[in-house]
Amino acid sequence: MRKRRQRQIASTFALLIAALSLSACSSQQSSGKVSYKQTAEASLDKGMDNQPEAPYWFPNQLLKWQFSKDKQAKYNVATVPLAKRIDKWQLPTVNKTQDPKMKVVALSIMNASTSGNAPRGINTFDANVFSNWQYIDQLVYWGGSAGEGLIVPPTADVIDAAHKNGVPVLGTVFFPQVVSGGKLKWLNDFLKQDKDGHFPMADKLVAVAKAYGFDGWFINQETDPEVKSFDSAASGKNSQSTTKSGLTKKHAQLMQQLIKEYKQKAGSKLDLMWYDSMTKDGKMDWQNALTKENQSYLVDANMKPVADSMFLNFWWTKKRLASQDLLKKSRDRAEKLGLNPYNLFAGIDVQADGTSTPVRWDLFANQHNVPYTSLGLYAPNWTYTSSETPDEFQSKEETLWVNDHSDPSRSVPSKTSSQWPGVSTYAVEKSAITKQPFVTNFSLGNGYNYFIKGRKVSLRDWNNRSLQAINPTYRWMIDNPSGNDLKAAFDYTDAYDGGNDIQLSGQMRKNKTSTIKLYTTDIPFTTNTQVKVAAKATDKTQLDLVVTLKDGRKKTIKGDQALSSKWQTIDYDVSGLAKKTVKSISLSLTTSKSDTSYRAQLGRLAITGKPQASPTAVKSVAIDNRVFDEEGKYAGVNLSWQAASTKHLDHYEIYQRNQNGSRSFLGATDTTNFYLNALERTGQQNETDLMVVPVDIWNQRGPASKVTTLKWPDNRKPKAAFTVDRTLASPGSTIKFTNTSSNNATSFKWQFTGAKQTSSTAKNPTVTYAKAGTYNVTLTAKNKDGQRSVTMKKLITITPKAKGALTVLSKNAKTSASGYTNSSEAPKMAVDGKLSTKWCATGKAPHTLTLDLGHQATVSAVKLAHAKAGGESADMNTKAWTIQVSTDGKHFKDIARTYDNTKATSLNTFAATTARYVRIVVDKPTQVADTAVRIYEMDVLGLNSPLK
Structure with missing residues (x-):
């Protein structure tokens, strides 16, 4: 989503409700004895170098990992235990086709990359704050790449948010296809056995899940050197036979044994889901169904269990396979094997097209709309990644998970493959609200501001999905009588606590009552139970509590006061509900006058016992x-x-x-x-x-x-620093100097030996050198607290040999490196003159790339093309590195240093020197915590021969 546009929308809407927002009136507010000074918006929102990072590993790295020795481990531990959900068979259905038997798994990209993820967010608004947990039974935290790591546990904030809603979260083990950098070595490392035949990796998978507090693993094994194209396989054109160079039956057997050992050690508390890819004979052959080729990953020849469930590949709905009715056959085979067919998840890939993805829903369910299997969605994060504003994101969320009416009671099966019916058509809304206390502020887990009891205390953007509240079970079910047209939406312009509230807006008629159904619950009330709601409205409004009891009766409890334009807390006398179980919670609104632009805001709902002493x-x-x-x-x-x-x-x-x-x-x-x-x-x-x-x-x-x-460090005196566009030039050349001194410098003095103008007070001077020679440059930066100087000796070399553009000395030079991911990202790709190829190396920094120019030459500059220049995210641009040179390839000296690059291309210039070998040592490969380096081009510039 684009932050600027979000800000504009939020700011514009905020003007409309300025009369209601007390928090906008002052930058310093008091709450009781506490005085708040409103926090300003942050000027920097990229993580700094000590930002904790969620882990990710290649197999050999995980085999060496120990929680007790991981300095960042404590930041990555989830704190919320998995909540117990209401039994699905006790849940109400709100349309004719919801089926409690059917389950839903979401394979979702909750963070944009495998690496660089803060465990609980930082000071940015942008985050995939998925909140429709009521429709899924498991979340797979999708991640892993050949350039970062293959074994990826979920971040703590995602675990916390899911667990509040009773949703187990699985980490991902991802072996990519060869075209995406996959290596058979990684699979072999994963499947290593010790001298006793046990799998050390099984122990590590269990240990990681228990240490960080998540619920198991999803294994996606698609590495096979012989299968070059997933797309070709999808169209039925793929042909391959397993040989020694590719997957073998032994790989399949070892994988099944590892899964069994994992399950034996994990017990029932940790799940494992298998992706339909590798067959029992070790072939990469997606079945798109449960068949004799892949059933051994669920049950072995002795009918003993293996994995808990299977995610079926996506092509069951494709035209070339539709006639085979693969999901129906999968159900039949599962039942024959004594397996639950609803532990099979029919995959639908919505990453590209979202709710426009064509699906043969008539192949998913029978003529009575009963699903053959459960449902598996790949990349439902499309709702987030394809949206430019929070409103668009939430609108797409409702369409995907509910339906295009934003009301699950109106869901009906689709009659065509082009119409998305909404997951609520088949999936019943689940709930983990089974006990007191139940408190929600309706937070989605991010915000442009932060509010405390209705006061805006901070303008600082934030995200932390651990703070996401349990949001309404139903999105949205509003009973509007004739004349009323009340609609619900999340609203970031105001809140009671956190970053957002729920806004109810639209036409209301005097004394006509609209009722919004919020939650399915199973909460026993006691004599001490209290219910409070924080809310406000544009008009005087009676806000009443409506509950459904276990015996089906509905009770309406009147609020103790009417809503006004200021946040207030409404109390409800629920003493008459003592020793009764409340099965649903709704709120009814009745206004004192008609209003075509009515608005109410819900900020907090609390069902608790009586207050006790404040915390210590x-x-x-x-x-x-x-x-x-x-x-x-x-x-x-x-x-x-x-x-x-x-x-x-x-x-x-x-x-x-x-x-x-x-x-x-x-x-x-x-x-x-x-x-x-x-x-x-x-x-x-x-x-x-x-x-x-x-x-x-x-x-x-x-x-x-x-x-x-x-x-804080003493930074009163300014730091002097500069760069130069060229250090090797011919007589008469004009050279531009760029001042990079610290921002607190107020004046400058330059000294140029050998130049026509030997001094300057300009910030960024341009200087001409008339005579051949080698010259020093000095810059002094000043302010009221003092001054600092920097002198670069023999920086400028003027010679007739340097007339015109400098020569690119490195084109197709011999290369070597500390490592590289695969042959398509080898060191030589950094000197081939193409921005479509790169050198990429993974693992811990530093990474080194060495160029052999073939002979001694004069070098004076190195130009680099980083990730953005090759079409990748700017977050992947190289941040910090050192340039070194050598005449013999053994003894290197540092000649240039970059600390904080953010650009797609960079130029290091330095005093001209004789060298045959040029090396870059990258110690900060990206702008984030990702440790993979990506250099698309490395051009060494200078003269073909040494200067005498």
Whole structure:
């Protein structure tokens, strides 16, 4: 989604409700004894170098991994246990075709890349905040690539959000096709056995899942050197036979044995789902069904179980296979084998076309609309990646998961392959709301702002899916009488707590009641149960609670006061529901006057016992580590603390304590650590005080912790630095100098030996050199606190031999490297003159690429083409590296250093020197935490022969 457009939409809409938004009136607000100074929008939103990173591994890396020795492990642990859901057979169905037997799995790209992912988000709005958990039974955290890593556990925030809703989450083991960089070696490493015949990898898969708190693995094995094209196989053109160079039957047998050992060690608590790809004979032959070729991954020859479930490939709905009725045959085979056919998931690939994906739904279900198998969606994150605004994202979410009416009660089976019926047509809405307390602020887990009890305390963008609330079971079911036309949507312009609320808007007639059905529940009420709702409305509104009891009776409980234009908390007397079980929760709205543009906002719903004492202050707040940018203006800070008690705790809030005693909100989390990204220094302050506040389920804030102090580096004197467009030129040439000094410099003085103009006070001067020779350049940067200088000796070489453009010395040079992913991303690809090829190496940095120019030459510049130049994400552009040269290939010296590149192409210029070998050492391969380096071109520039 495009942030600028989101901001414009949110800002425009905010003007319409300015009269309702008290939080916009002041930058400093008070809540009781606490004074809030509104946090400004962040100027930097990329993760700094110490941002914790969610793990990913190649097989040999995971085999060496130990939780106790992983310094980042504690940041990646999920905190929310898997909630128990209401039994599916006790759930109500809201249309004629919902079937409790059928399940849904989503293979979703929850983060844009395998690497570089913060465990619980950072200060950006953009995140795939999927929230229709009620329609899925499992989430596969889809990830893995040949350039980053193949074994990918889910991030902690995704686990937390799913577990609140009772959804198990599986990590991914991904062996890519050879065309995508797959190597048979990786599969062989995965399937290694020890001297006793056991699989060390089975132990590691169990250990990772238990350590990080997720629920199992999805294995996608598609590596086979003989199968070159997935698309050819899809069209039926693929032909291959397994030989020694490709997959063998032994691979298949070992995989089945590994799965069995994993299941034996994992027990029933950890699942394993197999993807329909490799057959029992070790062939890459997608069956698109349960057949005799792949059934051995679910049950062995002795009818003993293997994997728990199977994701069937996508082509069962293709024209060339439609006549085979593969899903019906899969059901029949499963039943014959004594397997549950609903542990088979019929795959539908919606990554490219979303709800426009053609599907033969008549092959998915029989004439009575009973599905033959369960449903598997690949890349339903299409709703997010194809959207430019939050509203578009939510609209597509409703179409995909519910239907194009945004009302599951109106779902009907599709009569054509071109019409998407909505998952709610077949999947019943699930719920994990089975006990008290149940508290929701309707948060999606991100925001452009942050609100506390209706006050806007921060303008800082954020995302943390661990803070996503349990959102309505039904999207949306609103009973509007004649004359009313109330509609529901998520709204980021206002909130009671967090970053969004639910907005109900449309036409309302005086004394006509509209009712929105929110949740399916199974909550026993007691004599201590309290129900409260925080809400507001443009008109005076009676907001009543409507519940359905276990015996089917409906009860309406009147709110203790009417809504007004300010946030207020409505109390409901539910004493009459004591010792009764509430099966559904709805709210009814009745306005005191007719209004064609009525609007109400729901900010919080809480079903709890009576409030207890506010939480106790946390202890031992500490800065685990911190980094600063080069100018000492921004800090990345990892905080941790100890909870005095977690009873009734909801979350923690992190604050900066200001000099006047006010607080500035910096973030919130559900665990005892927090990564504070790009904390901005205020003026020339030398210290920043940080503190943590616990918040309980009643929205009570405990006392702030003792402060921990971040000490900033002394950056008062400016740092002098510059670059030059060319260091090797002919007499009469004009050379441009670019000032890269720190931002606090206010004036400059340049000195150029040998130039026509030997000094300058311009920021970026242009200088002409008339005579041959080698010359120094000095820059002094000044401000009121002092000055610093830098001199680059013998930087400029003027010679008649350098007339015109410098020669590209490296075209098709001999290359070597510390590593590379495969033959199509080999070192030589960096010197072939093409932006369609690259050198790519994975694993931990540093990565090195060495060029042999074939003879000694004069080199003075290196031009690099990074990921963006080759069409990849700018996040993959190389960030930091060193250029080295050598005359003998053994002894290298540093001649140029780049610390913070963000551009698609870069130019390092340096004093002309004699060299045969030129090497780049990349220590920060990307803008994020991804450790794979991508160099599309490396041009060494200079003269073909040494200068005397």
